[in-house]
Amino acid sequence: MAEKDPITGAETTGHVWDDTLQEFNNPLPRWWLWAFYGTIIFALIYWTIYPSWPIGKSYLKGIGNTITYKTDAGEEVTTHWNTRALLQYEMQNGEAAVAQKAELKKIDAASYEEIAKDADMQAFVQSFGKGIFGDYCAACHRTGGVGVIGSYPNLTDDAWLWGGEATDIENTIKNGHIGNMPAHKGVLSETEITELGNYVLSLSKEPSDAALARKGKALFEGKGSCFACHTKKATGMKALGSANLTDQIWTIADVKGQKSAEAELTAVKSVISNGVKRQMPAWKSRLDETQIKVLVAYIRSLSSK
Amino acid sequence: MLKHESIETNTGLLIVLVLVAIGIGGLVEIVPLFYIDGTVEEVKTADGKDAIRPYTPLELRGRDIYIREGCYVCHSQMIRPFRDEALRYGHYSLAAESQYDHPFQWGSMRRGPDLARVGKKYSNGWHVKHLTRPRSVVPTSVMPNYPWLIKNDLSYGDVKERMLALKKVGVPYSLTQVEFDANVKKFGKEVAEKLDISKADENLMAQAKSMNTDGDANRITEMEALVAYLQVLGTMVDFKQHDEHDFIKFR
Numbered sequence: 001m002a003e004k005d006p007i008t009g010a011e012t013t014g015h016v017w018d019d020t021l022q023e024f025n026n027p028l029p030r031w032w033l034w035a036f037y038g039t040i041i042f043a044l045i046y047w048t049i050y051p052s053w054p055i056g057k058s059y060l061k062g063i064g065n066t067i068t069y070k071t072d073a074g075e076e077v078t079t080h081w082n083t084r085a086l087l088q089y090e091m092q093n094g095e096a097a098v099a100q101k102a103e104l105k106k107i108d109a110a111s112y113e114e115i116a117k118d119a120d121m122q123a124f125v126q127s128f129g130k131g132i133f134g135d136y137c138a139a140c141h142r143t144g145g146v147g148v149i150g151s152y153p154n155l156t157d158d159a160w161l162w163g164g165e166a167t168d169i170e171n172t173i174k175n176g177h178i179g180n181m182p183a184h185k186g187v188l189s190e191t192e193i194t195e196l197g198n199y200v201l202s203l204s205k206e207p208s209d210a211a212l213a214r215k216g217k218a219l220f221e222g223k224g225s226c227f228a229c230h231t232k233k234a235t236g237m238k239a240l241g242s243a244n245l246t247d248q249i250w251t252i253a254d255v256k257g258q259k260s261a262e263a264e265l266t267a268v269k270s271v272i273s274n275g276v277k278r279q280m281p282a283w284k285s286r287l288d289e290t291q292i293k294v295l296v297a298y299i300r301s302l303s304s305k
Numbered sequence: 306m307l308k309h310e311s312i313e314t315n316t317g318l319l320i321v322l323v324l325v326a327i328g329i330g331g332l333v334e335i336v337p338l339f340y341i342d343g344t345v346e347e348v349k350t351a352d353g354k355d356a357i358r359p360y361t362p363l364e365l366r367g368r369d370i371y372i373r374e375g376c377y378v379c380h381s382q383m384i385r386p387f388r389d390e391a392l393r394y395g396h397y398s399l400a401a402e403s404q405y406d407h408p409f410q411w412g413s414m415r416r417g418p419d420l421a422r423v424g425k426k427y428s429n430g431w432h433v434k435h436l437t438r439p440r441s442v443v444p445t446s447v448m449p450n451y452p453w454l455i456k457n458d459l460s461y462g463d464v465k466e467r468m469l470a471l472k473k474v475g476v477p478y479s480l481t482q483v484e485f486d487a488n489v490k491k492f493g494k495e496v497a498e499k500l501d502i503s504k505a506d507e508n509l510m511a512q513a514k515s516m517n518t519d520g521d522a523n524r525i526t527e528m529e530a531l532v533a534y535l536q537v538l539g540t541m542v543d544f545k546q547h548d549e550h551d552f553i554k555f556r
Contacts, residue, residue: 054337071550082556087386087397088549097388135393139427139435139443148442151434279428285545286395286426 050081100128107297108290112166115297122301129298132291136283137299145302149254151278156302159249161241164303168238169296176282179241183275184224192219196226197269203234204248207261252276343555346401348542354493357541359405359476360534361499362464362509367534369467370527371410374451381412382421382538395422396544399552405476417448422539429518432532454528461509461525468502478502 003014005022013023047053050062061080068078069088079085091097103124107115115121134143141147145155153161161179162172184193199216201208220226220234227234229242236244243251250256253267283292312319338344348356360368371377384390386397398421403409427435431442436454439446468478478500479485488497499508513525518532 054341057340057342059337059341069553072548073550075550077550077553079553079556082553083386084397084553084556087388087391088553090388091391094388131392136426140431142444151442279430281425281428 103128104290104294107293112297112300116300122297125294125297125301129294129301132287132295133298136287137295145299147251149250149257150252153251154249155299157249158303159244159247159251160238161236161243161251163238164300166296166300169299170292172280173287173292173295174282174284177241177278177280179276179278179280181229181242181271181276183273185273188219188224188272192224193269193272194265195219196224196272197265200234200245200268200272201255201264203246204250204255206255206264208265344400345404346399346552346555348399348401348547348551350543351546352493354496355491356543357401357404358492358496359471359478359500360537361512362461362468362505363512363530364534364537365467365471366459366461366464366509367530367532368410370454370531371534376420377410377412379414379416379448380418380420381415382409382419383411384419384421390419394419395539396542398539399542402539402542405471407471407474407476420535420538424536424538424540429516429532429536432535433518433528436528436531454531455526457527459513459525459527459530461506461530464509465502465505468505472502 003012004010005012005024008024011025013025015023047060048063049065052060052062065081066078067081067085067089068076069085070076070092103121107121107124110118110121115125133141133145137145140152141155142152147154158164160168162168162177184196188196195212195216196219197216198208198212199214199220202210202213202216220230221232229240230236230245231242234245235247236242253264253271255264255267258264258267287295312322350356359365382398382403384394384396384398391397398411402421403411433455435442435448436451438450438452439448468476469480472478472480477484477488477491479488479497480502485497485501488500491497492500498504501508510525512533513529514522516529516533518526518529
């Protein structure tokens with residue numbers, strides 16, 4: 001029942017609105033029609049090659065499209081195409097993955113001295129190490145390792161609570177640490193804590209009252225038992241993670257951030273009164289040996305080590 | 306025979322038929338997953354128990370807070386099997402790992418990082434600081450502050466009802482001795498104790514006490530529940546115990 005529009009001669013649908021309004025029945029553009037048939041053909045090919053229709057408890061696995069990967073035991077397995085096998089294949093054969101593995105193998109075989117001297121390995125440490133540091137360490141120690149005073153140690157300042165040698169840092173990352181300074185609130189009187197505070201400030205050449213500091217020194221080496229962890233010279237002990245109090249580096253009390261001598265004393269006294277409780281998590285279950293080695297080399301490069 | 310014209314001129318019928326057409330598309334994709342073998346992987350520990358367990362009462366309440374605060378709007382919990390994601394987040398997520406999640410928290414948007422394996426990555430203390438004021442630890446963070454988590458006491462009066470509701474949709478929390486024994490067989494005694502609905506309150510209090518993230522042992526805060534939940538995410542499977550092949554063969 002093809003009806004024609006009298007003016008253009010084009011075919012219409014035969015519907016008429018408001019007496020004269022008609023709709024042309026133009027054919028679909030050829031390119032569009034062929035593209036549409038093309039998608040149908042594409043779908044048929046796609047169904048055949050890739051996993052598609054479910055059948056009972058299984059599904060069409062795709063024809064002529066397999067992936068061969070190695071199991072961890074070294075056995076070769078060929079399976080139909082799937083994203084898990086594809087990932088395993090790419091981890092084992094992908095260009096970037098293979099190159100990365102070769103670099104990691106080199107690092108694995110080298111000593112820290114060799115890594116520090118070799119420009120190529122250093123470049124790898126700087127890029128790969130930066131990535132791991134960003135993922136696992138920067139949440140506390142901040143990007144670049146500057147830390148947060150009072151909470152997370154600065155890794156760039158050459159002051160190491162638990163030792164700065166490669167083996168020390170490696171041990172710290174693998175096993176973590178629990179840093180614990182007891183609170184002295186109940187043990188010492190307010191006056192005694194003030195005296196100790198003055199002594200601690202005097203050790204780092206901050207403004208302090210000499211007479212009070214002298215009394216503080218006696219407490220430090222006597223009743224307060226501070227020397228038991230910080231040593232009589234107040235330089236700290238690696239085995240306990242006790243801070244060196246003479247190096248003008250403040251990791252808990254934000255002395256450098258205070259505007260007056262009184263505020264500095266208050267900051268130090270608060271640490272003596274309340275103690276310190278910090279925890280570095282252990283990473284050995286999450287990171288492998290080589291990753292930790294790269295991380296150690298990266299962290300050492302942040303300071304002058 | 307339905308005429309084109311009668312569908313187009315009848316809105317009610319048009320809506321029904323559109324829903325049917327879309328419904329077929331959805332059903333074809335979803336339904337087969339319920340009967341195809343290996344959709345949910347079987348993951349066992351070294352002693353033959355199920356590695357993935359339902360959440361403890363405290364973790365469950367933490368999960369409710371996760372949903373209440375809309376964490377899923379910016380955080381996904383779905384590590385896809387791509388190399389870059391494996392390097393950044395760890396092993397790809399298994400279907401088994403969210404089998405007891407109703408609803409699952411896969412999310413669809415990563416304004417923040419994926420949280421599928423955030424468990425045990427940071428200390429409890431870090432989480433408290435970070436949730437209270439994210440920029441106190443990550444200066445460039447765009448995450449909002451959640452200062453009320455540490456102030457609010459956790460309401461857990463209805464935790465048993467919540468576990469019962471989940472039990473109705475197939476999560477193996479136990480009520481009867483028979484169910485408890487089945488859980489002992491499936492998960493081991495230690496885990497089965499935690500899934501016992503009749504002991505929910507004691508279990509919740511004991512776990513909160515062992516965390517004590519707020520510094521006050523007599524209080525149970527929303528913070529403790531949420532941190533308990535975050536700390537368990539992605540930690541149930543020990544991937545070092547498995548050959549990758551164990552998981553690929555399910556696909």
